[in-house]
Amino acid sequence: MRHTLSVTVENEPGVLSRVAGLFSGRGFNIESLNVGPTLDPGISVMTITTEGDEQIIEQIVKQLRKLITVIKVVDLTELKSVLREMVLMKINANDANRAEILRTVDIFRCKVVDVSIDEITIEATGNYDKIAAILSLLTRFGVKEISRSGMVAMKRSVQNS
Amino acid sequence: MELTGAQILLECLKREGVEVVFGFPGGAVIDIYNELPNASFKHVLVRHEQGAIHAADGYARASGKVGVCLVTSGPGATNTVTGIATAYMDSIPVVILTGQVPTPLIGNDAFQEVDIVGITRPCTKHNYLVKDVNDLAHVIRQAFFLARSGRPGPVLVDLPKDIMQTRTKFVWPADVNMRSYNPNYKPHAGQIRKVAQLIRESERPIIYAGGGVISSHAHEALTWLAENLHIPVTATLMGLGCFPGDNKRLWLGMLGMHGTYAANMGINNADLVLAIGARFDDRVTGKVSTFAPKATLVHIDIDPTSIQKNVSVHVPIVSDCRLALEALKEELEPSLADYDFEGGHMPWITKVGVWAKEHPLTYKPSATTIKPQYVVEKLHEITKGDAIICTEVGQNQMWAAQFYTFNKPNTFLSSGGLGTMGYGFPAAIGAQFACPDKMVIDIAGDGSIQMNIQELATSVCNNLGVKIVILNNGFLGMVRQWQELFYKKNYCETCMDAQPDFVKLAEAYGATGFRITQVEDVERVLRQALDTPGTVIVDVRVEKEENVYPMVPAGASLTDMLLV
Ligand SMILES: Cc1ncc(C[n+]2csc(CCOP(=O)(O)OP(=O)(O)O)c2C)c(N)n1
Numbered sequence: 001m002r003h004t005l006s007v008t009v010e011n012e013p014g015v016l017s018r019v020a021g022l023f024s025g026r027g028f029n030i031e032s033l034n035v036g037p038t039l040d041p042g043i044s045v046m047t048i049t050t051e052g053d054e055q056i057i058e059q060i061v062k063q064l065r066k067l068i069t070v071i072k073v074v075d076l077t078e079l080k081s082v083l084r085e086m087v088l089m090k091i092n093a094n095d096a097n098r099a100e101i102l103r104t105v106d107i108f109r110c111k112v113v114d115v116s117i118d119e120i121t122i123e124a125t126g127n128y129d130k131i132a133a134i135l136s137l138l139t140r141f142g143v144k145e146i147s148r149s150g151m152v153a154m155k156r157s158v159q160n161s
Numbered sequence: 162m163e164l165t166g167a168q169i170l171l172e173c174l175k176r177e178g179v180e181v182v183f184g185f186p187g188g189a190v191i192d193i194y195n196e197l198p199n200a201s202f203k204h205v206l207v208r209h210e211q212g213a214i215h216a217a218d219g220y221a222r223a224s225g226k227v228g229v230c231l232v233t234s235g236p237g238a239t240n241t242v243t244g245i246a247t248a249y250m251d252s253i254p255v256v257i258l259t260g261q262v263p264t265p266l267i268g269n270d271a272f273q274e275v276d277i278v279g280i281t282r283p284c285t286k287h288n289y290l291v292k293d294v295n296d297l298a299h300v301i302r303q304a305f306f307l308a309r310s311g312r313p314g315p316v317l318v319d320l321p322k323d324i325m326q327t328r329t330k331f332v333w334p335a336d337v338n339m340r341s342y343n344p345n346y347k348p349h350a351g352q353i354r355k356v357a358q359l360i361r362e363s364e365r366p367i368i369y370a371g372g373g374v375i376s377s378h379a380h381e382a383l384t385w386l387a388e389n390l391h392i393p394v395t396a397t398l399m400g401l402g403c404f405p406g407d408n409k410r411l412w413l414g415m416l417g418m419h420g421t422y423a424a425n426m427g428i429n430n431a432d433l434v435l436a437i438g439a440r441f442d443d444r445v446t447g448k449v450s451t452f453a454p455k456a457t458l459v460h461i462d463i464d465p466t467s468i469q470k471n472v473s474v475h476v477p478i479v480s481d482c483r484l485a486l487e488a489l490k491e492e493l494e495p496s497l498a499d500y501d502f503e504g505g506h507m508p509w510i511t512k513v514g515v516w517a518k519e520h521p522l523t524y525k526p527s528a529t530t531i532k533p534q535y536v537v538e539k540l541h542e543i544t545k546g547d548a549i550i551c552t553e554v555g556q557n558q559m560w561a562a563q564f565y566t567f568n569k570p571n572t573f574l575s576s577g578g579l580g581t582m583g584y585g586f587p588a589a590i591g592a593q594f595a596c597p598d599k600m601v602i603d604i605a606g607d608g609s610i611q612m613n614i615q616e617l618a619t620s621v622c623n624n625l626g627v628k629i630v631i632l633n634n635g636f637l638g639m640v641r642q643w644q645e646l647f648y649k650k651n652y653c654e655t656c657m658d659a660q661p662d663f664v665k666l667a668e669a670y671g672a673t674g675f676r677i678t679q680v681e682d683v684e685r686v687l688r689q690a691l692d693t694p695g696t697v698i699v700d701v702r703v704e705k706e707e708n709v710y711p712m713v714p715a716g717a718s719l720t721d722m723l724l725v
């Protein structure tokens with residue numbers, strides 16, 4: 001099963017390679033990884049999505065906590081949380097399919113961020129399911145280029161409702 | 162007053178109570194060496210950096226303190242990597258100080274530059290590159306703190322040359338405060354009560370102890386529990402000495418691949434296994450799915466990642482082993498009046514005793530060839546079991562573990578997790594510095610001893626009384642044993658009959674050499690060798706194709722033992 005981990009780390013050189021090295025060295029897999037600073041310049045937050053059975057995820061969480069530069073690890077999968085990924089996609093467009101592409105973009109509330117005679121670049125934001133749905137609909141037009149932010153995530157304020 | 166980085170480093174080592182540093186100089190650390198005449202500690206000049214790190218490790222294992230080594234950048238640093246990994250696998254507290262090229266040159270492929278922090282990231286508990294001299298004191302403080310606290314391990318500090326030359330005010334941090342590091346020492350009270358109840362209810366309990374018992378000084382609490390609650394004890398290679406091997410009623414010997422019949426059968430038939438400071442290594446469990454099939458598993462360990470890693474356990478306790486066992490003692494001591502542990506466990510102890518009698522650790526004695534096991538037994542007899550025994554790796558290591566009975570912790574020094582040939586002799590040098598009045602013996606193989614033989618110079622010029630007893634079978638014996646048993650005797654590249662004359666070699670270095678070729682000489686010459694002051698090599702020509710038994714083939718169940 002896929003898990004989304006929010007990992008609070010010391011913002012110092014090498015911390016990314018410690019985390020990445022842990023995954024590769026122990027044969028865990030990283031599906032996506034996003035790192036960014038927080039308002040405290042000494043702290044960064046990583047969002048890691050990974051896959052594995054319960055025992056593997058437990059090991060991943062414990063091994064991450066064991067790293068000296070990791071401050072906190074939360075498995076958001078067990079919590080109510082907001083998950084978002086941003087995807088930029090450059091799609092083949094021509095007079096015949098342009099309207100269909102724009103309609104799809106509209107339905108999913110994506111944005112057109114760049115256009116040319118034969119391409120449309122769109123920006124899509126969403127959780128796993130939404131991104132998967134957008135991709136499955138747009139790939140048939142031919143995706144020339146794609147760039148993904150990786151999932152970012154946050155626990156919801158209210159957990160029990 | 163302002164001090165240079167090098168002076169600050171020495172001041173920090175003094176405040177950490179460092180007595181001895183094993184090292185080897187070079188350009189990147191010359192500023193540190195320049196200050197050594199003012200150092201509070203002794204510096205021991207080794208002949209190879211691998212010797213320095215193993216010596217620091219041996220010092221740490223024998224003394225329980227943090228071992229320290231100091232080497233230059235580039236090749237000096239990379240030469241320590243095997244030793245760092247050795248210490249990491251066995252959770253040994255060492256601090257490795259490496260020189261680095263000046264900070265402006267880092268990343269330029271400068272002369273003798275290597276990214277040692279990158280290289281050692283997966284085999285250190287933590288590591289640092291000091292980029293500002295104002296960070297130096299607290300980094301050193303943290304390094305020692307990390308090395309010895311929680312689950313101990315090696316910590317490396319990379320020291321660029323310019324940082325060692327830069328002056329600043331020395332400030333010793335009052336304490337270490339790390340928001341991201343907070344090992345849990347105290348056991349959970351509810352879990353302790355649960356384990357106590359399991360012990361009260363169990364009919365066939367067994368203790369499976371590992372190196373954590375030794376590093377947390379839990380041996381007394383463990384011995385109390387075993388003796389008062391009448392629980393048989395087995396231990397891993399790393400755990401040897403955590404319980405008196407003389408206790409014939411409760412001590413089963415080592416378990417696992419070369420464990421005793423009684424220990425492996427005990428694990429297989431127990432209804433309660435108390436795993437304490439051990440990590441269910443594959444050499445211990447054999448086929449994991451058949452390990453302790455009838456037992457409730459309790460696992461006490463300071464490292465949460467050890468728990469539920471290889472084996473799924475019923476009652477996990479993340480804590481210091483000593484504190485957990487003392488809590489168990491407190492919980493169970495009042496029960497001694499109400500429960501008849503002795504009577505309750507009597508049938509089980511009897512059964513285990515029968516296994517031990519049926520298949521004791523043994524070998525076929527010979528009147529014509531020297532059996533390696535006999536040599537180890539004689540060493541035990543002559544030293545009255547009171548020596549610090551280091552080992553190399555291979556058959557020599559297993560025979561030392563099986564036939565030298567260990568009664569006290571910190572007396573058996575062996576590379577368990579990594580299995581590093583060449584560990585034993587430099588480790589013995591470190592142990593001799595830690596315990597100058599003790600007899601320190603390296604039980605060696607003819608292959609392994611050649612991997613760090615250059616340290617004879619270190620041992621001789623420091624007048625150390627380290628004794629090397631080579632169980633010389635002319636083979637890379639353990640590999641040959643596998644070839645014999647599992648590869649149709651295809652002894653490919655394991656015959657090492659081209660070897661130096663070890664007696665002359667000893668003499669060339671200024672040590673003393675003995676050779677034993679006849680069974681009837683073993684005891685007399687060993688006595689003579691151990692009585693000879695200074696560094697001594699004894700070349701014992703043993704039976705060439707003797708095997709280590711019992712043996713559980715790799716991947717088989719513990720009950721599938723090949724016996725003598
Ligand atoms: C550095 C290193 N290289 C290779 C091995 C693989 N290995 C394990 S035991 C062994 C044989 C050791 O021979 P020797 O020191 O003569 O010991 P014996 O088994 O004969 O007692 C070898 C090569 C190892 N453990 N360490």
Ligand SMILES: [Mg+2]
Pocket residue numbers: 606607608632633634635636637638
């Ligand atoms: Mg040999």
